[in-house]
Amino acid sequence: MTVKKYFLTALLTLFVAALNAQGINYYIPQGDYTLNPAVPSPKEFLGFEIGEHHISHDLLISYMRVLSKSSDRVISQEIGTSYEGRPLIFLIITSEENQKNLDKIRERQIMLTDPSKSSSLPVKEMPIVMWFGYSVHGNEASGVNASMAVAYYLAAAQGSEVDRILNNSVIIIQPAQNPDGINRFANWVNSARSYSNVLDPFSREFREPSPSGRSNHYWFDLNRDWLPVQHPETRHRLEIFMNWHPTLVNDYHEQGSTNGTYFSPGIKNSTNPLAPELNRKLTEDISLYHAKAMNEDGVLFFTKEGYDNFYTGKGASYPDMLGAIGILYEQPSSRGHIQLRNGVLLKFPDIIRYQALCTYSAINAGIDKREELNRFKADSYRESQDMARKGTIKGYVISSDSNISLVKELNSILAAHSINLYELSRDITIKGKSFSSKNSYILPLYQREYRLIRTLFDKMTSYIDTTFYDVSAWTLPLAMNLNYEELLSTEGLVGKKVVKVRERVRKELPLSKLAYLFELSDIYSYKILYDLLNRGVAVRVGDKSFGINIGDKLVSLSAGTVMVPVRGQQLSETELHKVVLQHSQESETEFYSATSSFGVEFDLGSAHFKRVSIPKIALIVGRGASYGTIGELWHLLDQKYSIPASIIDASLLSEIDLNQYNTIVLSGNYRLPKEVNEKLKIWSSFQSNTIIAIDQSFQTLNEIGIADIKERSVGVGNINGVILKTTFSKESPILYGVASNELFLFKRGRSVISESVTPGSIVAKYADNPLESGYMPVPTIEAVKGMPAVLVGNGAIYFCDTPNFRGYWYGGSRLFINSLFFRDLIPSSKIQTK
Template structure:
């Protein structure tokens, strides 16, 4: 009896203690003492420290252990093997029947299935935090939100548990979050320092915003370049949440932003107007009340972009749900001075907590409405498709099976229905072969995603874009495609078709041959070089008699002569076959060096392929995004290690240990005159520099290269613009991200492997170089009418027409390859990756 009394007293003491510690975040609420509070578990009040991700997950594990109303699911892992988790909270009955709830909810997405009774269905609410790791208030708010929803004895918490299934992503980007958490914690002062110049508020490069490969994951919902979003999208399509909260931070001097965004200008063209004009307004009222109740200021209907489908707040809008972006003015640490006084970490967390609770409340109050909207969304997708003149898109690259498969996987990952093309067809002058092309019908529930993948949009309501204004993924992949007025469908593909690779039967061969046109040809080449195989490449096309008949091979083809190897024919064959299977490429054998047509295998137009020794300068002043894109490309698509060296360590570099230096866009003014002299000497002796965007400007300023900028008239534009219109005017002059048709010289080493002299390129800068004075060294220049997708002002469009996309500057025996347009943008520009890889493998042949 005494023991029971002590336990009861302890419970009452814990109840009172929980009340006291949560006064700032929760006013006038009591909590169930069975649920451990964050402080009880972590040992500190939320906001005192930045919570490490492993401790956050451990707390969620504890919640799932002690409460029948919670279940923790691990849905994947990051590159650094941190678990990607979702904490599911609802009433116990729902937790026990999640699968039946999910299956019933998915009926709303299929117009062919009878409408279920939405009055009996819980709202599906997804709260997603910290996709940017250095926007930490969201992750801390996720802890408090989960605690409140499970432990609060309020009527609202009970009502949410009764009428919703709430799914909490505590951090979409755990790797970046821990990078920033460790930074903020290790530099915290006692007392904390609010000076914005203090080291705590200024991370070193790379910032916690980005993931392991230094990518912004809030741009990856569409391209799916990374495991975090590949996992997230797979989970998303297993549930189709009604409401998705996407919690961010912005500049310290700002207050709080929630939707609606700026009408028309910031909205995606495929999303129904009802989403923006009706639903957003419904939900905004809940957020305004929540922040009004605690006296926090906010703003709406301005600036923030909701157009790009790759945002966490836009993708749900194209899936029949409501995506909501929340932006909190950041403390970027524990406390920071702002124009309104010191902003504390606790203050930022509380605002995110209040809008999190408001999102759940709105989700249950508008539950039936949002269920009906989900069904309506997919019904109208079919009706809109049926009224469109385009009934299907056909795509396929006859010579690049790997790229076809990559694009096919993207479509299937987004649950877009794809069918085999069972006949040879010609559409608008393009040939699509049976077995090497596919058809995407427009009449399908994912019609709006189909549009996002294939449509070219060039007309907009506004001229100011926060980010990209073009995202046509078929152009990014450089895949031939066309719209059709019919849809002749073959077999539907629900997974990638099994790949059948050609490899020659055993025999006596003069050489093995593999076409450079395949996307993974560079991976095959690297594997061969790593295994000690000698490889050569031709500068011209030839037709060879192979064991499977006559075949044409273009410039860049991998020629593996059997007579110049340091291994036995059996060992050589085994290494080639292993590399071909790993890379997924076709290999052919020929018994003669005498070609049917074109150059012979021993021609002077055939030369050895050098083994690249690549170094990339990174660090403060350079673009973490571009550096990450290059690292990610070489890691995941080639399997090639790359030395990533901080600019501050350049004095320790002997460039003669390398043959290729990569300079991502950035400012390299930290390099001394002696170090610049070292670069010049190395270049003169045969080195290759690959520079992107602003790096080319620095090379000009350092007088390493002497190309010419495209001059513009100073009198361009009006002499006066009203001060209040300055942002819109200046924004219209920027090139935030758009797609252009360019002309490619496929005889130039940068063009090896391409079969088409036209190529889409992505531009997001206003850097304009004239074509090279050397008439042979502008391998990529713009077409006469270049705009394919996105916004650009008329003056900038005229400049583009006169400028180079890629040019080569000979420097002594070396060369600088300037990429004015980014060939690796967001890890998804597969159509131009080969240009960059050609610069690495064939730089010495220019």
């Protein structure tokens, strides 16, 4: 550090304490108004000023409840909780008169989305419904802290300007979009701060460890979950969001740059093509209000670079599919209370102030452009109806086959977006595939949320701009590996609206003296498999398809069929029957009671039935780990399959007894010490012990010495999140339960593995024409095609990319679950690639 820089830091340290604390007037607009003394200010309730400390979620919730009780302008709604049990709170703020007519206002707002009703609405008189969401990334804490000042101002200010705002709007505030992440970060930064205001950006206060408060409990980025809807924070948010259908939506973030404040519209050619054409023009108009506020406050800003509006699963782009204007805000982050970074002094109170200023400028824009924005919403739904009418594709037909739980998951996602699924009214055949009305459904495009259906189901391979802030593809039916087809007409096919997906007809399950059988077709049949193993029930799995007579009926069963022998169990015949009968009645998995050991191709006593052992799993985190991928797998196991997994820091691998685990999962670039690699090599040599490696962790497999996997060049740049078709033969146990002849896997980054030279090691490889959706330059496609996607051998299973991307990649996650249960059945030869 130079002498000059040293003295600058020292001088700043002397003065920052006085600069750090700011009263409430710093965060609310200047103007001719008074503050209602009956409404407590943040300091009166908390005992400290906004910005002096990072607010914890419990204090935030308590304050918002107090505002609701002390002001007739404010209603608080609490719907559900986060994973860690923290309430999800929403404030609905408007004038006292509007509060009395709130149901009518909401009904009219929803009518804006109905072309048959919107033209008769008194749009000039209607208030604008505006949404303000703060801190979906929990360690971007200025938003949640700013929400207190905004809510207090709207609840307490008395004057003509605030009356104008409240009379002409309904303001919905979600102060904490990510309660668990917010609390994690607040605990860290409040406990790590120095009260003498250390400015050094390398100080502990500003070096939050992984997993950071950015993510939720399972380390997911909740700002990517608006489309997949895999988490309670998103699901409950959408309950309120779709109930109100706001017209102007604001999403408040922080960024690493110190260049200045960002606000939409962003990169011009990186807007999703499904967004209405007028959307950007209105966004630009609104940006002038933010520019005025920032200019008056002396704040630098940028608006045309850095951020796109392409992936529609983010808080600022999702509204574009619903006739709303979504605005993204990114403030330079102090990541603590005050720090000096790149020569810029970043003070937490200032960042909070900028978020509040951008909130007030958004409110002013919404009020001034109220009629125009409401008409835009109505027009966009009218346009959507025309697009649906003129489009070639009219809908999709979807079969549940023997995977009813998968269609339940699909319907759950669709319902969260107010999209209707219908029963198929008659049997049809499309492209040689038969769809029975007994187990098939139809998704017509001609319905209110046409653009949402399109963004969920469309496949894209053509783009104006090929630079992506996030991913270039996210097609839902490919991710879920649905059995579906496009329809050029839905005439005569639309049956009853689905309220609840039809469940399997429960049949009697007689007590067997021989065995019980069930297939792994349904995605949640693995929950049954784990429960049986956890009870100590001996279980076997068939490695080939076979036929067997059940009573007087010949039943064909697929490879991966689970057999539960009756003899030799710790449970009695009656006790075992009670267990399997309960699973048969409570699940979508059909059980069969064997009446004879005779089979067509082979018998139940055949060596074709292999022993299955319970997985004892360690997910390895720590330095170099990909917490996002590990979190996706943790969530999969814990929430969807109720399978316990230990989360172990890599630094402990040298100390702990690895023999308590039989499955170790790696994702990242760990660079483990030599002695740990040797320990893992010895551990993996024992039967049943397996290392599952993902993405760059093939390097750890190589360093351990149980694989020799090489990358091949993909040219310049990374693969920007694409969906690739894979092909396979169904001989591998990793493919048990897969009904289709192709599987679509998600790919991003740079990991492309060269061709395998080990016979039998390839589970799945990328097709010769692999790109199904997303952007990849031709040289990259050439580098990827025909290359391995999943490899097995010698105590190792390798996935080239995350199998459970964003928690909704049900096709890939099945392969991972199979890897846990059937690791004993993989080839013993070492994985080697050219």
